[in-house]
Amino acid sequence: MVEARAQDAAEVxxxxxDFDVGGEIARLGEGRRDVGAxxxxxxxxxxxxxxxxxxxxxxxxxxxxxxxxxxxxxxxAKARWSLLSVRVIHRYxxxxxxxxxxxxxxxxxxxGEAFAACEFIMDYLKTRAPFWKCEETPQGARxxxxxxxxxxxxxxxxxxxxxxxxxxxEDWDDIELRR
Amino acid sequence: xxxKVKILYFASLREAVGCAGEELDLPAGVGTVGALRxxxxxxxxxxxxxxxxxxxxxxxxxxxxxxxxxxxxxDEVAFFPPVTGG
Numbered sequence: 001m002v003e004a005r006a007q008d009a010a011e012v013x014x015x016x017x018d019f020d021v022g023g024e025i026a027r028l029g030e031g032r033r034d035v036g037a038x039x040x041x042x043x044x045x046x047x048x049x050x051x052x053x054x055x056x057x058x059x060x061x062x063x064x065x066x067x068x069x070x071x072x073x074x075x076x077a078k079a080r081w082s083l084l085s086v087r088v089i090h091r092y093x094x095x096x097x098x099x100x101x102x103x104x105x106x107x108x109x110x111x112g113e114a115f116a117a118c119e120f121i122m123d124y125l126k127t128r129a130p131f132w133k134c135e136e137t138p139q140g141a142r143x144x145x146x147x148x149x150x151x152x153x154x155x156x157x158x159x160x161x162x163x164x165x166x167x168x169x170e171d172w173d174d175i176e177l178r179r
Numbered sequence: 180x181x182x183k184v185k186i187l188y189f190a191s192l193r194e195a196v197g198c199a200g201e202e203l204d205l206p207a208g209v210g211t212v213g214a215l216r217x218x219x220x221x222x223x224x225x226x227x228x229x230x231x232x233x234x235x236x237x238x239x240x241x242x243x244x245x246x247x248x249x250x251x252x253x254d255e256v257a258f259f260p261p262v263t264g265g
Contacts, residue, residue, distance in 0.1 A: 125265050132262060
């Protein structure tokens with residue numbers, strides 16, 4: 001059975017609507033005087049991929065699991081670094097070149113932790129959050145293939161010696177079904 | 180007594196099998212995610228997208244799961260290609 005999911009404060013949002021980057025960054029530090037660093041990342045839709053033009057893309061996701069996966073990644077980041085606030089927004093549906101897809105914002109006392117946590121969240125999101133991109137190209141619609149570089153980007157965090165919190169049992173780097 | 184599970188398919192795998200999901204009474208001997216995958220692949224045609232060797236991921240009750248994960252009545256199982264968000 002699918003367990004009920006705690007409705008935490010809005011650290012994670014999965015939505016079709018666009019977001020306001022400036023507003024999100026401002027909210028991360030709102031009402032706090034202990035924030036010394038804010039690191040953020042914004043992912044955009046490119047107009048070309050794998051040698052083809054991209055007119056638009058449609059992001060499909062797994063409602064329910066997507067939110068859980070993002071929350072899990074945020075929890076792992078908080079367990080690794082001293083973070084003061086975290087915000088992750090990921091859009092779904094049809095998006096066009098230059099549209100924003102994803103926002104990650106992290107605050108900490110010092111820049112090192114904010115930089116690292118922001119990159120960690122993006123690397124893990126790329127390999128663990130259940131989103132799939134279907135691109136509209138002049139040759140027709142095509143599903144984007146997962147990149148090995150994304151797997152290695154995520155794997156280096158496991159190899160970096162930082163402690164990985166006890167997770168949900170499954171080794172995420174070994175989720176290809178064993179035969 | 181029947182063991183009914185909910186199965187979901189996403190992205191290119193959804194297109195290959197031709198449906199977004201179904202409810203299935205687990206046949207005798209199908210007790211794990213891996214066994215369910217094999218059972219579905221044996222339907223043939225588009226379902227062969229689930230065959231061994233294809234790059235398929237699975238989730239059990241909305242958490243990534245391996246082939247050994249065991250199934251219970253009421254479970255939600257999902258099959259999909261490697262994720263490409265971000």
